[in-house]
Amino acid sequence: MNRKEKIQELSEEIFENLARLVKHDSKLSEEKPGKPFGEEPAAVLSEALQIAESLGFKTVNLDNYCGYAEMGEGRDIIGIAGHLDIVPAGDGWHTDPFAMTKIGDRYYGRGTTDDKGPVIASLYAMKLLRDEGISLNKRVRLLMGCNEETGSRCMAHYNEVEEPITLGFTPDGNFPCIYGEKGHMGMVAESKQTKILDIRGGFVSNAVCHQCETVIPAGEVTEDALKKALADTPLQSFRVTEENGKITIFAEGVAAHASTPLLGINAAGCTMEALEKAGFDDAFVHFYNSHIGTKCDGSGCGLKFEDEYGNLTFNNGIIGMKDGKIFCTIDIRVPVTVTKEQLLQGIEPYLDCDGGTFTVRGIGDPLFYPKDSPLVDALYGAYTEISGDTEHEPMVIGGGTYAKSLPGIIAFGPEKPDTDYRIHNADEFLIIPEYLQSIEIYMKAIENLLKI
Numbered sequence: 312m313n314r315k316e317k318i319q320e321l322s323e324e325i326f327e328n329l330a331r332l333v334k335h336d337s338k339l340s341e342e343k344p345g346k347p348f349g350e351e352p353a354a355v356l357s358e359a360l361q362i363a364e365s366l367g368f369k370t371v372n373l374d375n376y377c378g379y380a381e382m383g384e385g386r387d388i389i390g391i392a393g394h395l396d397i398v399p400a401g402d403g404w405h406t407d408p409f410a411m412t413k414i415g416d417r418y419y420g421r422g423t424t425d426d427k428g429p430v431i432a433s434l435y436a437m438k439l440l441r442d443e444g445i446s447l448n449k450r451v452r453l454l455m456g457c458n459e460e461t462g463s464r465c466m467a468h469y470n471e472v473e474e475p476i477t478l479g480f481t482p483d484g485n486f487p488c489i490y491g492e493k494g495h496m497g498m499v500a501e502s503k504q505t506k507i508l509d510i511r512g513g514f515v516s517n518a519v520c521h522q523c524e525t526v527i528p529a530g531e532v533t534e535d536a537l538k539k540a541l542a543d544t545p546l547q548s549f550r551v552t553e554e555n556g557k558i559t560i561f562a563e564g565v566a567a568h569a570s571t572p573l574l575g576i577n578a579a580g581c582t583m584e585a586l587e588k589a590g591f592d593d594a595f596v597h598f599y600n601s602h603i604g605t606k607c608d609g610s611g612c613g614l615k616f617e618d619e620y621g622n623l624t625f626n627n628g629i630i631g632m633k634d635g636k637i638f639c640t641i642d643i644r645v646p647v648t649v650t651k652e653q654l655l656q657g658i659e660p661y662l663d664c665d666g667g668t669f670t671v672r673g674i675g676d677p678l679f680y681p682k683d684s685p686l687v688d689a690l691y692g693a694y695t696e697i698s699g700d701t702e703h704e705p706m707v708i709g710g711g712t713y714a715k716s717l718p719g720i721i722a723f724g725p726e727k728p729d730t731d732y733r734i735h736n737a738d739e740f741l742i743i744p745e746y747l748q749s750i751e752i753y754m755k756a757i758e759n760l761l762k763i
């Protein structure tokens with residue numbers, strides 16, 4: 312039997328085991344003694360370790376932060392880092408998110424693609440290689456974390472208490488592979504003086520501000536001019552009401568991840584543009600439009616950078632008011648070759664502007680492995696050999712994966728280019744033939760890494 316046939320033969324057992332993980336609602340919950348991320352993240356880890364044990368692997372639970380299954384001997388460790396926590400299921404499902412449901416050639420369920428499915432796929436890749444009797448001159452360790460979605464404290468704990476892995480991958484991104492992840496820069500913008508009475512919009516800094524409510528004194532602009540200016544923006548909808556000497560503007564844009572802000576429509580940005588256009592003369596509105604704006608490229612504050620791997624993205628996620636001052640969170644994804652010094656030099660002249668200020672809150676390093684590095688070569692080679700896809704190239708993304716938390720690894724699968732698996736959304740799914748093929752790809756990848 313060849314590998315494909317062996318995987319096919321095991322497929323029922325594989326999906327049964329995956330269903331055992333999917334049934335846990337393992338989102339971050341209240342901390343319990345010995346369970347840093349709550350009851351269900353610990354329960355799903357224990358279930359996954361039981362599955363690994365029943366397949367004959369040595370297993371270790373690291374204080375319910377994460378655990379691992381291991382095979383082989385040697386000084387070096389090939390690490391495969393997946394996660395068992397999930398983002399909340401949310402509304403809008405057509406199936407039970409915690410009961411894996413087969414429809415056509417798909418299985419639906421929270422975590423089927425992100426990331427319980429890839430954890431099981433990697434585990435079976437290890438089992439099948441071991442059963443083939445492959446020589447294991449290195450240890451192969453499948454790390455299973457319980458806090459990837461909300462801060463990766465699981466891997467910080469791993470780094471504290473365990474041996475570092477030598478090289479490997481995290482099956483929590485895209486095929487062919489992700490050889491670069493942009494750096495991250497966080498800033499806060501604040502008003503100096505403003506006539507705006509109240510403003511609030513957005514919930515998280517790492518998403519586009521998709522709703523915004525603004526209150527200004529009446530008499531500064533006409534309602535008609537404001538409505539006309541709002542109609543000229545790409546907002547999905549808006550409402551303007553006047554009451555007790557105040558005008559309230561409700562603006563509805565489109566949400567998107569902060570790493571791809573141009574896929575969204577920023578409700579705060581559109582409101583600011585419309586206010587200025589309608590003739591609302593305000594120092595902060597002018598500051599916002601000049602230095603934050605809606606271009607999402609940092610050009611208003613000295614941060615327009617790009618390199619051959621991508622351009623800088625700039626996103627205002629939350630806007631609010633505190634002690635009479637407006638604040639805006641800014642989430643910036645920085646091209647992999649741009650340095651901290653370049654960023655600080657770029658923003659310097661804009662830190663203290665007429666209508667507002669910027670404060671840099673933190674700058675995180677990018678991740679980058681050249682395309683011809685042994686790691687990228689081993690993984691990309693495994694993908695092209697098994698899938699036959701030579702059209703798609705290794706990619707650079709603006710998001711962050713475990714690759715930023717663990718040395719020597721990059722993201723590798725499972726998502727294929729051009730498919731929306733609805734991760735973090737209702738109706739998340741995996742595609743069965745593709746999933747089974749990913750096991751074969753991971754086998755080849757481990758084999759290649761053993762040779763480095």
Ligand SMILES: [Zn+2]
Nearest residue numbers: 425426459483
């Ligand atoms: Zn994930």
